[in-house]
Amino acid sequence: MELTVHTETPYKIRIERGCLDQLGTECAALFPPGARAAVISDSQVFPLYGDRCLASLEASGFSPSSFVFPAGEASKQLSTVGEMLGFLAEQGLTRSDFLVALGGGVTGDMAGFAAACYLRGIRFVQVPTSLLAQVDSSVGGKTAVDLPQGKNLAGAFHQPALVLMDPDVLDTLPPLFWVDGMGEVIKYGCIRSRALFQAIRQSGPMESILYQCVNIKRQLVEADERDNGQRMLLNFGHTLGHALEKVHCYTGLTHGAAVGVGMVKMAALGEAMGLTEPGTAGEIRRLLQACRLPTEDTSPLEEVLAAVTLDKKGTGEKLRIVLLRRLGEGFLYTLPREEFFRLCRQHLLPE
Ligand code: GLY
8 A cells, every 4th residue: 555645745555464575666667776875773673674774775776784872762962962973984984875764753753863864864764663653743744852841842844755554563562562553553543544443443444543643644644744734633532641651751651641641531521512422422432442442541630630731732822622523523723721730620520
C-alpha cells in the first residue's frame, strides 16, 4: 500500500510487510548513485534491523555509515544531536547525501532535527519501528529535542523524503510499547473515523488499521502543514495527557496511556457541556480497557491543572482543546484557560 503526502515537497509512504529490505531500491529512486547515507538508530533497534538496512543500502550502491545512541527519552537532547551533527561532518556528508532514521519516535524526532540543521537542511528517510512512530511521529515533519524545561521545546518542521513502514517489525515490539501505540491508534478513530474505531474493536487486520491511521494523518498534515488549525485535532486527549505525563514525571504512565485517560476525560467533559453525544466517553473507555490501557488516574486534579499551564497550543489566556461531536467527529474549541479549569473542577472529579 502506498500514500503520497502532498506537502510543499511531496513524499511517499509505503506500508508493506518486508519492505525494510527495499530501503536501498526505494532510496535509489530519490538520491544520486553512490550517495552517502547515515543510518541513525538507537542501541535497542540497531541490533535488530541495522544490518538489514545497511545491506540494502549497500546493495543499491550507496555508502552507508551508522550512528547509534543509547535508547530512551533521556537521549533526546541537544547534546545527542550535537554528537550526531559532528558525526555527519566527520563522514563528510553533503547536501546530496541523506540520513535514515531507523527506530521509534525518539530516533525519528532527533534524526529529523539533525537533518533540518545539518548544512541548513539535508534530506532524510523515516523507517519507523514502533507503532507510535508508524501511526504518528514519522509522518508530518515534526522534529524536536527535549529541553530541561520541557518536552519537544526545540525543533523544526522538516518533512521526510520517504517513509518506509514495515508492519513485520512491530512483531518484535515489547507488549508495553504495543499497548502504548494503541492509545494513538484509538485516537484516530475518535477524531475522524467511526469505522476505524469499530475495526479496532473487532481486532481488524493491523495493516489496514495502520493504513487508515496514516491516511487520516496525511489528510490533516496536507490541510495544515504548520499545525495552526485542523492538524491540532491530533491533540485529542493530549492537553490532559501531557499534563498527566508531567505529574508522573514521565515515568510509570506511558504517553499512550496518558492520552487514553485524557481522551476519556475530554469526551466526558464534552458530554457535560452538552457538545458531545451522550455515551461517547463510555465507548472510548471500553475500547481502551479492551486494549489494556488505563482509563482513570488518581493524580490530584489541581496538580494536573497546574501542569496544563505550559501549553504550546494555547494563545495567551485562551486554550484550544479538542472535543468530539460524536465518535469519529472531532472539532477544535477555544475557551479561556480559567473556564477550562472551572469545567474540569466541576465535571472531572475521579469516579
Ligand atoms: N503528533 C501530532 C502531529 O504531528 O501534529
